[in-house]
Amino acid sequence: RMVKMYMACRNDIHRYDASFIAVYKSLIPAEEELEKQRQLMAHLENLVAKEWPHAKLYLYGSCANSFGFPKSDIDVCLAIEGDDINKSEMLLKLAEILESDNLQNVQALTRARVPIVKLMDPVTGISCDICINNVLAVVNTKLLRDYAQIDVRLRQLAFIVKHWAKSRRVNETYQGTLSSYAYVLMCIHFLQQRRPPILPCLQEMEPTYSVRVDNIRCAYFDNVDRLHNFGSSNRETIAELVWGFFNYWAYAHDYAYNVVSVRTGSILGKREKDWTRRVGNDRHLICIEDPFETSHDLGRVVDKFSIRVLREEFERAARIMHQEPNPCAKLFEPY
Ligand code: CTP
Ligand code: MG
Numbered sequence: 001r002m003v004k005m006y007m008a009c010r011n012d013i014h015r016y017d018a019s020f021i022a023v024y025k026s027l028i029p030a031e032e033e034l035e036k037q038r039q040l041m042a043h044l045e046n047l048v049a050k051e052w053p054h055a056k057l058y059l060y061g062s063c064a065n066s067f068g069f070p071k072s073d074i075d076v077c078l079a080i081e082g083d084d085i086n087k088s089e090m091l092l093k094l095a096e097i098l099e100s101d102n103l104q105n106v107q108a109l110t111r112a113r114v115p116i117v118k119l120m121d122p123v124t125g126i127s128c129d130i131c132i133n134n135v136l137a138v139v140n141t142k143l144l145r146d147y148a149q150i151d152v153r154l155r156q157l158a159f160i161v162k163h164w165a166k167s168r169r170v171n172e173t174y175q176g177t178l179s180s181y182a183y184v185l186m187c188i189h190f191l192q193q194r195r196p197p198i199l200p201c202l203q204e205m206e207p208t209y210s211v212r213v214d215n216i217r218c219a220y221f222d223n224v225d226r227l228h229n230f231g232s233s234n235r236e237t238i239a240e241l242v243w244g245f246f247n248y249w250a251y252a253h254d255y256a257y258n259v260v261s262v263r264t265g266s267i268l269g270k271r272e273k274d275w276t277r278r279v280g281n282d283r284h285l286i287c288i289e290d291p292f293e294t295s296h297d298l299g300r301v302v303d304k305f306s307i308r309v310l311r312e313e314f315e316r317a318a319r320i321m322h323q324e325p326n327p328c329a330k331l332f333e334p335y
Pocket of ligand 1 (some may be wrong): 060072075136137141180298
């Protein structure tokens with residue numbers, strides 16, 4: 001009811017497109033930064049090749065999925081085959097190599113949930129985390145990057161949502177709110193659901209890319225050059241989409257029963273995933289299915305306190321989009 005009323009009085013939403021586009025543009029990293037990242041990668045590849053000639057280095061996360069902000073750290077995965085890999089030993093050896101190459105702040109965190117070596121490169125000023133054989137992250141990074149190529153509105157929406165989440169401090173998994181990865185999946189799913197759709201469901205199409213990682217088959221249509229016109233019959237603009245996104249998560253999503261799934265391009269029931277009750281620490285209060293690790297709910301970090309914080313923030317954002325005279329300024333007000 002309320003939503004309808006607001007809709008009726010806000011047919012001027014397009015007035016705000018320009019300010020949202022300006023925010024988006026201000027968040028795109030400069031070409032020099034990407035060049036520096038490539039420079040550091042090339043350097044690391046060289047160092048690693050001397051010790052492990054068969055290893056490969058991959059970028060993953062925001063520095064490679066096209067949803068990265070300026071001045072982010074980079075995430076690197078060292079992939080090496082073999083059943084007898086001792087990650088801790090390897091990380092310690094890697095730390096030694098990096099240290100003797102004059103890289104700074106080198107630190108091996110072998111007991112972390114995802115064990116890594118951290119470093120800072122004094123030449124480019126970039127900080128970097130290196131993990132070993134986290135190949136699923138490399139593959140889901142490619143999936144996100146491929147989706148971003150199809151329609152520019154995904155990148156626009158996701159930058160705005162990430163910027164909002166960081167400003168409002170709801171992008172902190174250690175505090176029970178959602179990861180950037182989860183927010184990008186929510187945006188992809190939202191655009192898959194528009195009518196007509198703005199994004200297809202790549203995993204439901206004839207696969208042109210297929211790899212097996214830790215016994216999970218990751219397959220989808222990655223020939224995205226062919227899909228540049230996919231969303232063109234939908235003319236919704238960025239301000240409308242930002243509005244629709246927050247409206248969905250504030251008022252329309254069924255938190256009790258539903259799971260959003262990029263893999264199927266649809267909404268699934270919690271019952272079919274067996275996510276209806278708390279198991280261990282997984283409470284499933286907001287359910288976002290990982291596209292490849294389908295037993296993994298990205299909302300599992302959310303607890304009974306942080307779900308309230310999140311939902312209040314979605315409602316605040318929706319309210320601002322519905323009635324504020326200058327929604328773009330208000331939306332990103334620091335918490
Ligand atoms: N990732 C994952 N599963 C998660 C969280 C993260 O596989 N539950 C992987 C994804 O490949 C993701 C990467 O780790 O792209 C980095 O995650 P995150 O830090 O959430 O996102 P970034 O894109 O790096 O965002 P930010 O700009 O906030 O650093
Ligand atoms: Mg990151």
